[in-house]
Amino acid sequence: MVQRLEDVGQVKIAEKLLPGGVPGWVVSDKAGNVQKLHSLMNQDWTLPSLWVMSPTNSCLVLGSSQDDSCINYQHAKKAEVAIARRRTGGGAVFVDSQALFWVDLFVPRTHRLWEDDIGVASMGMGGVWKKALDSLGVDCQMYDKPFIKDSLSELVCFAGRAPGELLIHGRKILGISQRRMKEGVRFQCALTLGWEPEEWLNLFTAESVRNLQSEICDAGTCVFLDRNDVLSSFMKALTLS
Numbered sequence: 105m106v107q108r109l110e111d112v113g114q115v116k117i118a119e120k121l122l123p124g125g126v127p128g129w130v131v132s133d134k135a136g137n138v139q140k141l142h143s144l145m146n147q148d149w150t151l152p153s154l155w156v157m158s159p160t161n162s163c164l165v166l167g168s169s170q171d172d173s174c175i176n177y178q179h180a181k182k183a184e185v186a187i188a189r190r191r192t193g194g195g196a197v198f199v200d201s202q203a204l205f206w207v208d209l210f211v212p213r214t215h216r217l218w219e220d221d222i223g224v225a226s227m228g229m230g231g232v233w234k235k236a237l238d239s240l241g242v243d244c245q246m247y248d249k250p251f252i253k254d255s256l257s258e259l260v261c262f263a264g265r266a267p268g269e270l271l272i273h274g275r276k277i278l279g280i281s282q283r284r285m286k287e288g289v290r291f292q293c294a295l296t297l298g299w300e301p302e303e304w305l306n307l308f309t310a311e312s313v314r315n316l317q318s319e320i321c322d323a324g325t326c327v328f329l330d331r332n333d334v335l336s337s338f339m340k341a342l343t344l345s
Contacts, residue, residue, distance in 0.1 A: 117141065122156070125339045129154050138163035138199050139188035146210045149287040152217070154342070156335060157206040159199050161186055164307050167194040167261070174259060174312035185307060192281040192292060195261040198307075203298035203326075205334050212288040217345065223251075223267045226280050228345075229291050230268025233278055236334070236341040237270065242327050244270045244277060256316060259308070262296070262324040275325040295334065299326035 117136030125131030130151050134141060135158035142165065146153055163186040166172060172187065174196075180187055190197075199206065209229070211217045219225035230246050237244055247269045257264030262276045270278035279294045301321050305313055313320065 117144070126154060126342050128152070129342070131339070132156070133158055136160055138165060138186060142188060142190045146287075146290070149210065149212045152212060152215050153210040154339070155208040155210075157208060159201050159204075159206070162200045163188050163198075164304060165190050165197045165199055167196070167258075168192060170195065170258070174308050176307055176309045179306050183307070185304070187307075190292070192283050194264060194281060195257050195259045196308075197261045197279070197294060198301075198304045199294075200298070203296065203300070205295040205297055205331055207293050207335075207338070209291040209293070210288060211291065215288070218288060222282065222284070225282065225289060226266060226268035228268070229280055229282075229293065230270060230278070232341045232345045233268075233270060233280075233293065233295070233338065235344070236337040237278075237327065239337050239341070240327075240329055240333060242272075242277075242329070244272050244327075246270055256319055256323070259312060259316070260301075260320050260323065263320060272325050272327075276323060277325060277327055296324055296326040297329060297331065297334075299324050 117134050117140055119132055119134050122131040122133055128151065130153045133156045134144065138159045138161055141157050141159060165188045168189065168191055175187055217228060219228060227248065234244065234246055247265050248267060251267065252265040261279055266280060268280050269276055277296050281292045283290045305317060305320065
């Protein structure tokens, strides 16, 4: 079964502050079970926050309303891959400590990065990421057209396209989602450090991915970067934004 957000209330995570990361921001590293990380809520919106997520397990994370009938639970159990659910919509994302660099950002409505328009906000966050990756020598392009949603992107997140997301030769390397609430906006950003969908395609039922394997494989790609270098460059870009 899919782990639900409310099922991990007693699961512990390891947290540590990362002082001096971004002036004016609360920066912390949070390590733990993927479903627990998705269940965390920000309790203090006084300052903007950057959470660097360090998953301790491999997990396929479904969108908030995604039907889990597409999941091959028998294979997932055999492969020791958890199935979880996030609060934002869209298709599934494979989360692994080596293959994905994942951060959440909490931007209060009073902060300079707040934008009333969802698309403009996403473009702004994508711009921060592009500056960071440009500084690391990554030649990527920002998607600036209307949101693309189809049956493939409803199955696999990286098959979709949204404003602000980053691509290399048409293949996604950075996904951005956001959840808005009265205090501000929560951005969830996922940068691929490895892209090997053949390793997790079997987590889906044969019927759900029939004739789609090649399209899924071609939907994304990755950047071969060190996690610490990515974090350092992203924090510098965020400081200047």
